[in-house]
Amino acid sequence: MCPAVLYRRPPGEGLTEFISAFRKAAALDPLGAVLIVPTSRLADDIAHRLTSEGTPIVGDAVTTLAGFARRVFEDDAGDGSAITGAQSRIIIADILAARARDLPLLVRGGMPGSGVVNELATLFEILITRKVDYPAALGDLQSAKSAEIGLVFDTYLRFLDEHALVDENTLLARQLAGRSRIGPVFIYGLYEPVPLERDLILAIRERAPEFHYVIPWTENTAVFTDDGSWIRPDVVDDGGKPPAAEIQGAIRITARGDRVDEVRAVAQEIRDLVAGGVPPCDIAVAFPDLPEAMVYVEEVFPDFGIPYASSRGTALIRSPHVRALLLIIAAPAHGYRREDIVALLNSPYINDGRFPAGAIVDVLSREARITGGRDSWDRGFAALAGRLEAEIALSETPEGARRSHKGTLAALAGVREGLEVLFSDLLPLEGAETVAGHIAAYRSLLDRWGCPVMPDSGGPDLLLREARDRAAFFRALDTLEETARILPERVVTPAGFLSLLSLIVAGTGSGGRRTRNAVQVIGVREAAHLTIPHLFIAGLVEGAMPRLTTRLPLSTDLETWRLGTRSRADILREERYHFTAALLAARERLCLSFPVMDGEAPTTRSGFIDEVGDAAALETPGAESFGASRLLAAAEAGALIASGRFDEAAAIIPPPAVREAARRLNIENYHRRGPCNSPYDGVLSYDPSAVAALTRRFGDGAVYSPTMLETYADCPFRFYLGGVLTLEPLASPDPDLTARERGSLIHRIAHRFYSGWTQDGHGPLTAENHPEALRWILDIGREEVEHVGLRSAAWTVEKEFLLGSSLAGPGLLERFIENELRLATSPLAPWAFEFSFGLSGEDAALIRLHEGSEETILLRGRIDRIDVAPDGVFMITDYKTGRTHRGLADVIAGKALQLPLYIRAVETLTGLTGAAGAYYTLRRDEVQIRPVFWDARRK
Incomplete structure (x- = not known):
């Protein structure tokens, strides 16, 4: 020796x-x-x-x-053979899946979660490198949980031995x-x-x-x-006696607003250094949590024009490119969920025109109330097509609605055809198969689709990042394929295959950018013993530096202490060393910083900063100018243009851009302020072609509904969006009834009940015919709810509240009949239900706008209910299933027009005299009629 x-x-x-x-x-x-x-x-x-x-x-x-x-x-x-950390996690996941019945505490639902796999991998690393005899070292703290962990640990080590494998820990x-x-x-x-x-x-x-x-x-x-x-x-x-470590160069400590502001401030200082002659390779930026920080670095540094290199990029799972590739597997694995299919079709990396556009599928699937399930897509679209065709066939459907429905049907046919091809292509990814079989089917589909579709335009940094992400993803797929060859051949579900591939991707970086003539972006632990002329250490907040995680994965504090691994003091000492070693790497300039806020939450600066406080005072800069940022420079130029300082703005951005920005600012700050009198407010009188088109739709012969007029009175621009451009909010894909559908259901039941009741010769409700009336309306209610076609648990509960049950008590329909029985003593009796006029455009009501005025308007509508007294006076009633509706003040202000206009329409069409307008509230907690206004002489 x-x-x-x-x-x-x-x-x-x-x-x-x-x-x-x-x-x-x-x-x-x-x-x-x-x-x-x-x-x-x-x-x-x-x-x-x-x-x-x-x-x-x-x-x-x-x-x-x-x-x-x-x-x-x-x-x-x-x-x-030596295996990587990713392969080690795959083996652990396979053991968990194979022994799931023996591991009820570690495996829930028959499929191991990625969190458990990662925690076991970390725990095994500690047990191996620290030579812990697990679970024996726990002594009397051994439990069913530690027995399961020990079983997986022993099985894992035995698997490595039997296959002549070493991982990154047993390698030592x-x-x-x-x-x-x-x-x-x-x-x-x-x-x-x-x-x-x-x-x-x-x-x-x-x-x-x-x-x-x-x-x-x-x-x-x-x-x-x-x-x-x-x-x-x-x-x-000892080199003599080792001197106390000393930091070289100038030191600055700075507080920044938030994480983005902090990285921008660092980027600006780097640009200033480079402008002063410092080579980029003489600059390094260190973060305690490098993967998290790379999210900001990859956005900010290219914007500031900073060449940079890093040992790793962001986590691969964050890449839109990679997430799109995983969606291909997720779609069948998750049962063709609506959100997965829409996201898949919206991805430019997948859908290059081969399939229907995701936006169209999104809108139509919402209308069809599709949530998931391969068969439910065509079934839901068929039901939607049936509803549209039925509405087209109704004579009362407005012609504009017919044209819209026909266009929707044409789009629907194309979507159904395209999705049939998509689902057929995805079929090989369904069903249980070996990992190798899943990979083969997946690769075959990617080849057939030419995926991923790589963009042919974009900034060089973006193109480089996407190419790097693509290469890293296929390396991860290769790793899974290589590992599958040494695993026992067993079948896994598509969800299991997705879990394995996601496990590798989640633990993989997008790949580093290794360029020496660039700013080096590193982790704090990488800085030890380096020689860095200009060093920035950012993100110095508690929880990141120091990161005092003493508890072992899947272990309590007491178990961690018993296993004899690192104490809190040990971890604090190690963190302090890495921080100190990073400080000592700086030679000419050392800048420490921390964000004051993390999103909406305040942060606590690292205690290590206070230990350096004697060498530098804390700086809290005011508003800073990030002149090197292209994005922020454009924003600054916009502010200059807004204040009329055009020459100064032209020094920042090109003159044509100044003119265009000024035009847009004028739209927002001039035309869209004050009275609505410009094209940007929806006033289209400046465009003859637009005026001609609007005249055809809204000229003297136009027929309006009260809802259209209320919308215009409330917000002309909203009328422009909905009534002129026919834009509507996206329908909710919620599988339960919407408020509108709930109201329509109640309307139909009430209409069918009273129409049938009066046609059958029945008179007003009485105590004698009350049981028969209740049976009638409940039978109608049961028929109507069967036509709804929903299957959710919430709909089951809602049916109980509507129809009643032994558990829910009397339903809404029964309470409606009881209230109608109380109202039967009034001289006003039900006369008409779902009374429609003007829907075809031929029998619209001509309403005079003012007394003595020749100005009129054509009105269409459908009135829920009209009650008439023997002397010919009537009351308009509108059923309401929601919690809020307009009151008398809105009627007087001219914002609630429905009831007054309906009264004038009925008077015009029938010769009867209007006496009142009312809302009939039909909710679980309230069933009653409330007049909004009435003729006091006839109350």
Whole structure:
């Protein structure tokens, strides 16, 4: 065994000398010498430095401890194979699925959740690297849960052994007994290696002909407790006495508004540095949570024109590109849910015109009340087509509505045909199949569709990101396919296949951007021992730095303590070390920042910032100008244009853009302010062709409904949108009755009851005919609810409230009959129901607008109910099933026109005299008639 030399140095100190020593050893033993460092970023940085200086590097001679173990394993493995973390999670998921009956606490519903799989993978990593005998180490805390975890753990390790596999953790243990030749070994900067790593380091020490170990160390025991004595060094070099670590360069600490504002501020400072001559490669931005931060970086940095490189992008599962590809599997796996099909057809990565447009399918499926189920699509569309055809056949349907329905039917036919092709194409993805079988069917469909459809336009950053996402997704699919070959061949459902693929995608980054002549975007832990002239550390809030997660996955605090893993103090010390090491990486400039808000929630700045407070005061800048942002520059130019400073705006954006922005600002700030007198308010008198078209529709012969006139009185622009442009809010896809449908149902039942009752010769309701009347209306109600066709639990409950039951008590219809019995004493008796006029345009009521005026209007409508007294006076009644309706004040103000106009129409058409207008409230909690206005002489 060779002498082992231990060097104690502050983080980053002595690295240059250590690299020089390694260079000399590598010159003598190029195939055996190895330099082991904590991070792959530092390894890449050192390797680049050596090669740029003319020192040849063989393979991965500069690597991490895990990289060294993998290299030795590949040299010695024979028939063995190493698997990735993603493959490890797939194996765990397969074990959970296969042993689901034995694991009721871990597997719910027969399918393992991705959360449980990820937590088990993390727990297994800790148990292996910390050499914990699980579950025996729990002692008297062992439980049914720990027994299930132990079963999965043992099965997982046995599976690896039986298939000659090693994961990223057992790989270290495998090398403890390695026999391959090792050259001179130089290890720099490992902070508190875990037990399994220590064992491997000691095994390397035993076999290496030359062993040098530099440990991060100062006298600060709040950060450094590992002095390296466990290496059993033959020589200890303290470099004199290690000095206290000191931060070099200028330090700034800044509070920012929110996360976006923080990243923008960093981006602006970077642009200023680059403009001042600093090379982008001399700048780095570090975040405690890099994957989360990349969401903001990928949006902000391209906007500021900053070239950047990162070890990883955002989580692949966030990519719209990848989510679209997963939707192809999700559609059949989730039973052809409406939202999945619409999203699939709306995706430009999938639907290039081969299938109906998602927007059309969205509208029609809402109208058809489709929620999911392959067969329900055509059944729902057929029912919708039937309803439209029935309305077209009605003589009272307005001609405009007929034309609209015919257009909808034509669109519906195209959608049904297109969806038939889509569902036929997706059919091979249905049913249980092996993972390999699912992948083969999926790849075949992607090939047949030419998916994903890659965009041929867009910014270079966007195109690069989408290409990167596509490549990363298919690598994930390859990983699943490769892993499936070593798994027991068993069939899984489409949902199970989707879960496995999503599991890999969720744990995969979209791929890093490795470019040296660019700003480096890194994690805080990657910064240790680097030499960075200008370093920004952002996102320094509690929960991110430090991240004090002491509890082990799937474990209580007491179980975590019993297993003897890291305590809160250990984690705090480790987090403080990584923060300190990152600070020491800065050479000329160090900028620390944190967001004050995270969305709507306030944040708490990291306590580590306070520890640096002696070196720099906290800055809270006011409103800042982000001049390098193209988006914000455009917004600033808009503000200048709005204030009339056109020359200043032209210095920011091109003059044509200034003119266009001014035109649009005038629309909003001038034309759409004050009285409605411009085309932008819906006043179209400036356009002769528009006036001609409107005259044809709304000229002297136009027939109006009270609802149209009420809409115009309330909001002319809303009338323009609905009455002129025929735009309507999207229908709700809710499988339960809408308020409008509920009202229509009550209207139909009441109309059928009284029409049949009077035609059968019955008179007013009395105590004697009350039972028969109740039977009549309940029979009608049962017939009508059967025609509704809903199947939801909520509809079942609503039917009970309508028809009544032993549990719900008297229903709404029974209470209606009881109220009608009370009203039978009034001289007003039901005379007409669903009284319609003018719907065909031929029998519209001619209403004079003012006394003595020749100005008239043609009115159409359908009146719910007319009650007439023996002396010829009548009352108009409108059924209401909602909670709010217009009152007398709205009638007087001219906003509630329905009841007054209907009274004038009936007077015109029948010669009867109007006496009152009323609302008949029909709800679960209220059944009563309330007059809104009446002739006081006849009350």
